[in-house]
Amino acid sequence: MTTDALDAWLQVRSQIDWSSAAARIPGPVEPVVDGLAAWCGEGGRFSDLARGHRLLAALARSRMDASQRCPLTCTLLTGWQQLVLGRPEVQFRQGDAFAKGGRERYALTSHTERDFEQCLRDSADRRVPLASRAARAYLDVIFFHPFSDGNARLAMLTLAYVLESEGVRPDQVGPLQTTRYADDAAGAADLAALVFVLIRSTRQRAIRFRH
Template identity: 65%
Template sequence: MSADCLAVWCRVRQQVDWRAAPEVPAPVRPAVVDGPAAWYGGPVRARDPERADRLLAALALSRADAARGEPLTPALLGRWQELVLGVRGLRLRGSDAFAKGGRERYGLTPGTWQDFAGCLRESADPAVPLPARAARAYLDVAFFHPYPDGNARLALLALTYVLESEGVRLPEVGPLQTTRYPDDPAGALDLAVLVAVLGRAGGASGALTVPGPG
């Protein structure tokens, strides 16, 4: 049997120096570019209009949840994923999952979903720079692989949600659309750096700030 890539990721996750990631400077200007919505409404819509509509609906729901200060949990992700996939009564996977043409296997143990919930809680840890927390949440969703389908789409929603919860909206998300691997600590930190770079670019152009709660 192939290696359990989820177990690999859980080890690698502890090796990454997440605190070494750069922070995003405090934004000061109102948003003029909505990167996630532009991605769904542009490249995604060009390929599949129905998928784009579902993703925009899930994005709107996730932003409403962020405005209410909802913590990131598997249940919250499940609400978004039902919109992403257009299904009701979605359940977390009940067996091993596979990706990348079957080359990666994500195992399942009695403690998998408890571990997943714990990882998601860490997305609110103020001791870790915001871009690192957002990138880590993205990779957690990708490699815990909670659903049989649509996990990459859900991972991007998780990343944008962590940022949105602290008033940050990226001006573009296209550069984030690349293959990630669970055994790559340098790549994990690179993703955090990329999120920071995009955030800083947005701050310089006045494309970063979103209204805070209240």
């Protein structure tokens, strides 16, 4: 049986100095172009237009939840996932999950959902820079793999929620979409740095555009 990638991620997660992985960016960042909405499709990203529309609805919900300061919980994510998948009922996975053609296995234990909830709560720890919290939450969803389908989309919505909680909207997210590995500590830290760069670049482009 393949090794437990979720356990590998939790070890990596605890070893990274998230406070140093990315710098802080003060205040809200309003883009000229809404990169997350563009990523959701609007008829361009997905050949299935209905899929893109569902994702846009889920993005709107995640942003509303962030603006209302709803705590990031598995229940909150379940509501988004219902919109993403277009299903009235969605539940936390009931067994081991697999990705990358079966090369990564995410084991299910009696405490997996509880551990996931704890990791989600970490996204509110403002002692850690926003870019690091957003990247870490994104990877938590990827490697906990909480649902049977749509976890990559949910990970991006989770990142959007964390950024929205401080009024930040990047003007592009395409660079975030690359294969991530649970045991890659350097890659996880690099993702936090990349989120920081995307936020900083968005602010710089917005300033140039408005002046």
